[in-house]
Amino acid sequence: MSHATQDTAVRTGRIARTFIYLVLLLFALFYLLPFFVMLANSLKPLSEITGGNMMALPQDWTIAPWLSAWSTAQIGVEPTGLRPYFLNSILMVVPAVAISTVIGALNGYILTKWRFRGDTVIFGLMLFSCFIPFQIVLIPMARMLGLMGLAGSTPGLVLVHVVYGIGFGTLYFRNYYAAFPTELVRAAQIDGAGFFQIFWRIMLPVSGPIAVVNIIWQFTNIWNDFLFGASFADLDSMPMTVALNNLVNSSTGVKEYNVHFAGAILAALPTLLVYIVAGRYFVRGLMAGSVKG
Amino acid sequence: MGFLDIRNVTKSYGAVEVLHQVDISVQEGEFLVLVGPSGCGKSTLLNMIAGLEGITSGEIAINGRVVNAVHPSKRNIAMVFQSYALYPNMSVAQNMTFGLEMHGVPKPERDKALKDVAALLQIEPLLDRKPGQLSGGQRQRVAMGRALVRDPDVFLFDEPLSNLDAKLRVDMRTEIKKLHEKLKTTVVYVTHDQIEALTLSTRIAVMNGGYVQQLGTPQEVYDDPANVFVASFMGSPSMNLIPARLRLNGQAAVEIADGAGQPVALPLTGTPGGAQDGDALLFGLRPEALTDTEGADRHARNIVTFRNPVDVVEPAGSDTFVTTTLGGKDAISRMRADTRLTPGQTCDFAVNMDKAVLFDPRTEQRLRLT
Structure with a gap:
């Protein structure tokens, strides 16, 4: 039965x-x-x-x-193909991701292990930055870049993306470090390690999963960004996304759809690659951050 | 002046004072245990000695130097944490020498210190492993090793055995004691386990509510408690505290109600100063001072026997604990293992009045006999 x-x-x-x-x-x-x-x-x-x-x-x-x-394709007025703009994107995305990850990790470390009066308020304000729409900051940011002499340059774009990346980076690392035992930090203090030595020798070596999450997140966002690229870049600092748009919108001659398709795939390849290489850490790290936070 | 001096130290969080005027002087080579229930301030005091928490007022001096404003790493102390706090990304060897490296000790000296301590603790085979690959007992050893290589003036232990299972805890306790007897370093050890306190210490500070209730040798704290809290906290099973009345006509005696509610007079070896006939008292009696007549201490000068019914019999292997009713409350008597008693039976109880202590039930302070 x-x-x-x-x-x-x-x-x-x-x-x-x-x-x-x-x-x-x-x-x-x-x-x-x-x-x-x-x-x-x-x-x-x-x-x-x-x-x-x-x-x-x-x-x-x-x-x-x-x-x-x-x-060789016509981008705007120059027949350069996407190659120089691909390089521009790399030059923008690598420092932006690296800097925002390091600052995010430092913020997370300070907000969990060096608590001070008003730290939760500061964390709340930083979180708020994750939800500010890009369009709102366009004009003030353009003014600031101008004042700093970074308008139309790759370092300018790096700065913009770092500023936007800090909010999410801080969120990820803070939640990850909240589950990290404070006794370890105290032990290291007694052992004589300073602020940065603790960060470098004790905290960072165990931050792999959350660093991968942050890197994938920042890389995808910054690589795919169009608005800041279109607003703040010059011809010679233009990122891939903007160049692709120019390629497709070139008004001279016939529309070469096959070239447009190839260009679009080229523009999507790096993010695809990052996902394939680090994707499984992404899910793992996301879970770790969300559950323990 | 001692080796480690805690002088009138208080700690406040905002307006709340959590530690009140603590005054302890520890001699070199002493093993001081801070014992008390959760929230009594013992860990706070330890963290203040370590420099992990600020001192609100008063001062702490180590080896003749006031360390109030000295960074934890410059106090020449080492600490063993409850969770061991081993760095998960470093091998055992790196864990143990990290402190020396941070203090700028050259590599050959570090290696020598590591070798000596690893041999002392018998952890040489573990040196290349990561903390995640160690058992609880091994982690405990490594945590102690990390403290030992520093060769500090003072060792601080923060409930180091509370994460171990019962059997291992007893083994490690013995090992810590052996280690202290061999190295003769000054130790401050925090625990909530009164057995650990009694077995390990040369002196105990019993703490409650942010006050040091009593500071003394294990013997003093156990036999001569300063108040009801110390009496009931130290010892397992804890001291029987029996409501009683003082009788001063003829020989001074305490009068308690037996199981049937009839008064029993137990003569005292002295008179509590300032007390009047008929005053209410708390009569404190350790379970081992309330035994069967055959088990009574032969050297005791003042043994009183009376008959009382047996309520509960609990064989515990080496002893049998018998519960009886005295003064309307349960009183526990420690008897020999082979006592053949059954509940409901009446038996002879022997009270060793040499060991009896009296408390004022209102102030809960000790009433001393004169």
């Missing part, structure tokens, strides 16, 4: 399971469809796109659109 019920349980389970997988597969295909369109069309000559089916695989495979997007 019990055997029979077990059997049916397995059978219904199998049917339900098949159904679940089928639905999941459908959704996966649905979500992958845009990427397929981009990839397929980036590998076709232009004539195949204008003359035929967007969904079809290329008949005449070519990597010419990729080469063009990378090094």
Whole structure:
């Protein structure tokens, strides 16, 4: 009797399971469809796109659109391709992520282990900065960059992104360090370690998971940012996102859709790479921060 | 002047004073235990000696130097924490030498100190492991090792055994005692466990409510408690405190009600000064001073016996604890293991009046016999 019920349980389970997988597969295909369109069309000559089916695989495979997007396509007025702007983005995103992560970690360390009067208020204010829309700060920020002589430069963009990144970085690291035993800090104090030695030798070595979360978060946000790039960058400090827009919106000549697709994939590659490399730490670190905080 | 002097030290958080006028002088090589219930201020006092908490008023001097304004790392102290506080990212060896490295001790000297202490604590095989790979007892040893390599003036222990299981706790207790007898360093040790306090210390400060209730050797604290709190906190099972009346016609005696409510007079070895006939008292009697007649202390000068019914019998292996009713309250008697008593039976109880202590029930202070 019990055997029979077990059997049916397995059978219904199998049917339900098949159904679940089928639905999941459908959704996966649905979500992958845009990427397929981009990839397929980036590998076709232009004539195949204008003359035929967007969904079809290329008949005449070519990597010419990729080469063009990378090094020869018309961006605004210069036929430079996306290459210099890719470099601009790297020069902007790496220091911005590094600086905002270090400052976030320092803030988290101070707010949990060197508590002072009014620290929760300060933390609350910093949190508030996570929710200020970008548009609000555009004009004051432009004025400030001008006063500091950083207008239209990569360091200027780095500064803007660092300022915006500190709020989230502080939130992540504070919640992570809140679960870190204070007795360790006291032991290190008695051992004679100073403020930065404790940070460097005791706290940072165990901050791996939350640092990865913060790095992925900041990297994606800063790399994908368009508004600040469009507002505060000059021609020679323009990030990838803005250059891509210029590539697609170039009014001269025919619209080279295959080159546009290749350029868009190029612009998305670094964030994709970061997710693939560090993605599993992302979920792990997020859980750690949220549950223990 | 002692080696570690705590002079009129108080601690306040805002308007709340949590530690009141503590005055303790510790000699070099002494093992002082601060014992008391949670929230009595013992850990606060320890943290003030360590320099992890500020001193509101008064001063603390170590080795003749007032350290009120001295940074924890410059006080030449080492501390063992309740959670061990081992650095999770460093190996055992790095954990133990971190303090020396921070104090700028050259590598060869660090290695020598590490080797000596590792040998002393028998933790050489663990030196390359991370704290996460150690058992509770091993972590405890490493935490002590980290304190020992510093060769400090004063060791501070903050409930170091409370995270261990019961068996290991007893072993480590013995080991700490052995270590102290070998090294003769000054120790201040915080615990809430009165057995740890009695076994380890050369002197005990019993604390409650931010006051030092009594400061003395284990013997003094146990046999000669200053007040009801000390009497009931120290000792397990705790001291019987029996409501009684003083009788001064003829020989001074305390009168308690037995199980049937009939008065029993127990003659005293002296008279409490200033007390009147008929005054209410708390009559304090350790369980081992209330025994069966065969188990009574043969050297006692003043043994009184009376009969009383047995309420509960609890065999505890080495002893049997018998509960009886005295003065309307449960009183526990420590009897020999092979006592064959059953509840409801009446038996002879022997009271060792040499060990009896009296308290004023209003002030809860000790009434001394003269």
